[in-house]
Amino acid sequence: MENKRRFALVGTGNRGTTMWGKDLLAGWRGQVDLVAIADTNALRAERARTMIATNAPIYGNVDTMLAEARPDLVIVCTPDSTHDDIVVRALEAGADVITEKPMSTTVEKIRRILDAEKRTGRRVDVSFNYRFAPTAARIKELLNSGEIGRITSVDFHWYLDTRHGADYFRRWHAYTERSGSLFVHKATHHFDLLNWYLDSDPDAVTAFADLQMYGRKGPFRGPRCKLCPHKNECDFYLDLEADPFLEALYEDPSEIDGYFRDGCVFREDIDIPDTMVANIHYRNNVHVSYSLNTFQPIEGHHIAFNGTKGRIELRQYEDQPWEMPEEDVILLIRNFPKGRPGVERIAVQHSPGGHYGGDDRLRNMLFKPDAKDSLGQRAGARAGAMSVLCGVAALQSSRTGKLVRLADLMPELFEDEFCSLSRSAAQISASAGRQ
Ligand SMILES: NC(=O)c1ccc[n+]([C@@H]2O[C@H](COP(=O)([O-])OP(=O)(O)OC[C@H]3O[C@@H](n4cnc5c(N)ncnc54)[C@H](O)[C@@H]3O)[C@@H](O)[C@H]2O)c1
Structure with a gap:
């Protein structure tokens, strides 16, 4: 179909592989084509490609993927602190973006995304399924x-x-x-x-x-559940072998980057x-x-x-x-x-x-051509930024013992230009002169 969105999936952990891979293609194949997969862990990406049942090419580098596959939509499912870099590169390559929540993790990072959205005229959606x-x-x-x-x-x-x-x-x-x-x-x-x-x-x-x-509040600790001498006494022991999906996606690939799915919950650091x-x-x-x-x-x-x-x-x-x-x-x-x-x-x-049934409805809103947004459920970059900012303020307050005013952290989010925009992504992109 002509109007299918050509999307690239970046990050093939559980969330990328299921919500934005297998399940998206299962229910919305008429609306989307998966044209590329990117992950820093090649083996996880390969396992994900099999689970998603696609032939999309795999890339280890996001810039190469953007240059060669030229997706018109990039879905970002990597760890939170990496979102900003990938979102900004995708926007600058001319793609729209759906980013998993949180949009990012610091004031500087959300500022980068807001600036890039404005500069490129592309659109960022944040996956607020609840x-x-x-x-x-x-x-x-x-x-x-x-x-x-x-x-x-x-x-x-x-x-x-x-x-x-x-x-x-x-x-x-x-x-x-x-x-x-x-x-x-x-x-x-x-x-x-x-x-x-x-x-x-x-x-x-x-x-x-x-x-x-x-x-550090735990009674003991080990290197990881699989190798832990305390597995029989630990209430939090995770037996990865009991979950073939998680084991396939994380266990062998951990040999590449040392990213274990069953890390000890009592790690000192x-x-x-x-x-x-x-x-x-x-x-x-x-x-x-x-x-x-x-x-x-x-x-x-x-x-x-x-x-x-x-x-x-x-x-x-x-x-x-x-x-x-x-x-x-x-x-x-x-x-x-x-x-x-x-x-x-x-x-x-x-x-x-998933998420009280919110996952399917979110995908409908983003991909079904006739989707109506009468309740303003679709969330753009400003909504993504505001909820991160509230979390950053809460963490700062809990560490300093002081009340934190959000406008002191990010004054521009409270300036007229932003405040006059509706929180609905549709209106944000309309005001930026986009479709
Ligand atoms: N909306 C929701 O309700 C919901 C639910 C679960 C997870 N999430 C979000 O989804 C995202 C992914 O979560 P997950 O549990 O699948 O994480 P995960 O750690 O299992 O998977 C992340 C993947 O990203 C890859 N990666 C890391 N850095 C990368 C980079 N710079 N470039 C390309 N690939 C990179 C890793 O190798 C890994 O395969 C997180 O932001 C998380 O907050 C959202």
Whole structure:
């Protein structure tokens, strides 16, 4: 088909191989053609190519790939601190970009991406799939309806269980330099959800954070799970052989670059916190109380919006040691019912698939020709930047004990030129004179 987007996949770890490789081609083959794969680890790229079932050529160097394959879209799925370099090169080669979250990890890096987007006139989309979860979309509709009046505060608490939470401590995510810490790597989703729900920008953050379970807090440590003398006593032991997909993608390729999928979660040099709380003030005077915990017996989140006329509340289940409800229930609770129900229980079918069903819907939005964006779910570079900036501010506050104003870190993001732009990517690119 003529209008297929010729895309290159950069980074063939789990995320690149599944979400933007195998699954994208399985569901959107009519819209996209995979024309190149790039990864610094040639063996992982080869394994990924087999899993994706493609003949696309493999490159070890992004510049060579851009020059030879000339993709019109580059999808970036490498570790977070490498995104900026690849995004900027792709934009400068004339391609649009979809980058995995977080858009990047530092103020300098997000500035580079924003500057390059402006300079090249190309477009950056950020993969904020949680905006596309059915419960998130329903909450956004309820907030837009004005049912609970003006929002005054939000309670938002995210729980990672001992399997998923520990996974961030096995690999590069466990180093601030590579992930920006979980205030950036993971909370970028959550800060973005808040920015989108509230249709406003955070302007000040105070935070506390600490390492309480992993890293140097662990009782013992080993080189990696596979070779660990403590494997029988360690609650976090990961048996890679029990997961043939992960083993194929990471184990043999680790011989090339020493990147082990089953690194010890108790490594002494881990420098990110595992327990984080933040208070965030928004420009529209909403106060947010946020937390992120990484070793829970449950996986999911609680969120509640407190308004002048009532409250919207959700307990979103993902995994817990009791039966999963088939439906998620949003509670709409009125302060002054005046003949209307005091509480409405709004059932939303629990959606299968990654990220509460958000992954498929995000791909539809980006690739289906007739996709409508009535809720402004599609996220551009400004949204990517704002949620990273909030995470950078939270980490800084937790380390200095001081309140951090976001405009002090990156004044230009709060200047009129940026503020007058809608957060929707469609409007951002329209204002830059693009399609
Ligand atoms: N949107 C989501 O919900 C979601 C979910 C999971 C992961 N992610 C994001 O996806 C990205 C990848 O995550 P992952 O778990 O697959 O990581 P990974 O470490 O498993 O894979 C990254 C791959 O990038 C390659 N790589 C590293 N530096 C490179 C470079 N400079 N050029 C080319 N290749 C390079 C590595 O060899 C590896 O194959 C991360 O940014 C992560 O935050 C997003």
